[in-house]
Structures are given as structure tokens and as C-alpha cells.
Amino acid sequence: MARTRRVGSVLPYGALDRDHLVTHLLTLARRVGVQNVTMRALAAEAGTSASSVYYHVTDKAALLDLLVESVLASIEVPVGGPWEQRITELYTNAWHVMVAMPGIAALLQQRPLTGAAHAMDRTTRSILAESGWPAEELDAAHAVLYIHLLGSVQLEHHIRRAGSGDALRHFQQGLRVILAGLHACAGTTA
Numbered sequence: 213m214a215r216t217r218r219v220g221s222v223l224p225y226g227a228l229d230r231d232h233l234v235t236h237l238l239t240l241a242r243r244v245g246v247q248n249v250t251m252r253a254l255a256a257e258a259g260t261s262a263s264s265v266y267y268h269v270t271d272k273a274a275l276l277d278l279l280v281e282s283v284l285a286s287i288e289v290p291v292g293g294p295w296e297q298r299i300t301e302l303y304t305n306a307w308h309v310m311v312a313m314p315g316i317a318a319l320l321q322q323r324p325l326t327g328a329a330h331a332m333d334r335t336t337r338s339i340l341a342e343s344g345w346p347a348e349e350l351d352a353a354h355a356v357l358y359i360h361l362l363g364s365v366q367l368e369h370h371i372r373r374a375g376s377g378d379a380l381r382h383f384q385q386g387l388r389v390i391l392a393g394l395h396a397c398a399g400t401t402a
Contacts, residue, residue, distance in 0.1 A: 229268075230268055232258060233254070233258060233265065233268050233269070233278075234278065234282050236254060236257045236258040237249070237254055237257075237275070237278065237279055237282065238279075238282055238283070238313075239257060240253055240254055240257040241279055241313055241314075241315075241316075242312055242313055242314070245314040245315045246276075246279065246313060246314060246315030246316055246318070246319050247315045247318075249275065249276075249279065250272070251265050251266065251269070251272065251275060254275070276319060276323060277323065277326055279313075279316075279319070280316070280319060280320065280323055280326050280328065280329065281326050281327060281328045283309060283310065283313050283316055283328075284309075284326070284328035284329055284331075284332055285328045285331075286309055287302070287305050287306045287309050287332065288305045289302060289305075289335055290302055290305075295339050295340065295342035295343055296343075296391055298339050299336070299339050299340065299357070299387075299391070300384075300387055300388075300391070302335065302336065302339065303357060303360075303361055303387055304383075304384065304387070306332070306361055307361060307364060307365060307368075307380065307383050310361070310362075310365040311365055311368045311369070311379075314369050315369070316365065317361075317362040317363075317365040317366045317369070318366065320362060321362060333354070336354055336357065336358075337350060337354055340353055340354060343394075345394075349394075349397065353390075353394050356390055356394075357387075357390060360383075360386050360387065360390055361383075364379060364382070364383040364386065367379055367382075368380070368383075
């Protein structure tokens with residue numbers, strides 16, 4: 213079981229708000245890993261009681277949804293440049309955000325898509341649509357990119373535990389290979 217720590221003094225009654233809770237949820241998850249986040253651990257982290265946490269988050273599933281939402285909402289979306297550059301930047305930004313949260317890639321594979329996940333999905337598809345590829349190829353391209361992202365994040369977490377490797381470089385090389393392959397399959401030039 214993961215150790216938790218109480219941060220600061222206990223909050224006075226009514227002082228816990230959702231933003232405070234999310235800040236401590238992200239801090240806790242980064243430190244102990246997503247799989248070790250519990251309502252009690254979050255209460256200790258936030259300096260409050262478990263019943264106060266339950267007031268804002270009904271159960272563990274809602275807590276995990278809040279965690280996913282908060283992590284994905286923090287991914288910076290590039291706004292300018294060619295579509296291929298923006299896809300690379302978007303997925304590199306996502307990689308960095310997710311790598312900072314041990315266990316998030318596995319959680320994303322287990323949970324239904326939430327608002328922020330749908331927004332990321334729509335953003336990716338919108339950028340890919342600028343390539344001019346048919347819809348069925350866009351679906352395949354999106355799936356390959358998403359699988360590469362989640363797999364690379366999980367690999368980085370494994371590599372960090374083992375204390376070796378350069379997963380970011382491999383992730384970025386993989387993105388280049390995927391995009392070159394998609395160009396070749398679509399009959400376009402990179």
C-alpha cells in the first residue's frame with residue numbers, strides 16, 4: 213500500500229473546493245501512481261476528511277474520471293502550422309503530460325472516454341482531416357497514433373522503473389515513422 217502524507221494543516225470546515233481537490237489529486241497521483249489513488253489518500257493529501265472528499269466526488273470511479281479529465285485537459289493543443297507538425301506537437305505534448313502521471317495510460321485504456329478525451333479525439337481527427345485522406349484512413353491513422361501514444365507512455369514508465377533508456381526519442385521517431393507510413397499508404401508525399 214502506498215504511503216500518504218498530510219499536507220499542511222487540516223482545512224477548516226467548508227474550505228475544500230473542487231479546484232483544491234483537483235490540485236491535490238494530481239499531486240498525489242504523480243507521487244504514488246494512479247493505481248494507488250484512493251479517497252482516503254486524497255483526503256490526507258488535501259488535509260481534510262474522507263467525507264469532505266465524498267461531498268465533491270461520489271466514488272472511486274468518479275475520482276478516476278476526474279483524474280483523467282484533469283490530466284487530459286492540461287494537454288496543450290498547437291494552433292498554427294501544417295497539420296503534420298501540429299499532430300507531432302499535440303502528441304508530444306500529450307506524451308509529456310501523461311508520462312508525468314504514472315499509470316495514466318493504463319487507466320485511459322480501462323475507462324470510457326470522458327469529455328476531455330472526446331475533445332482530444334475530435335482535435336486529432338480535425339487536424340488529420342486537413343491531410344485530405346478519406347474518412348476510413350483517418351480512423352486508422354487516429355487509432356495507430358493513439359495506440360503509439362499510450363504504448364510509449366507505458367514503456368516510459370517501465371523504463372523509468374528500470375532506470376534506463378530514452379523513451380521520448382523513441383516516441384518521436386515512432387511518430388515520424390507512422391506519419392511517413394500514413395503518407396505512403398495515402399499516396400501523398402510528406
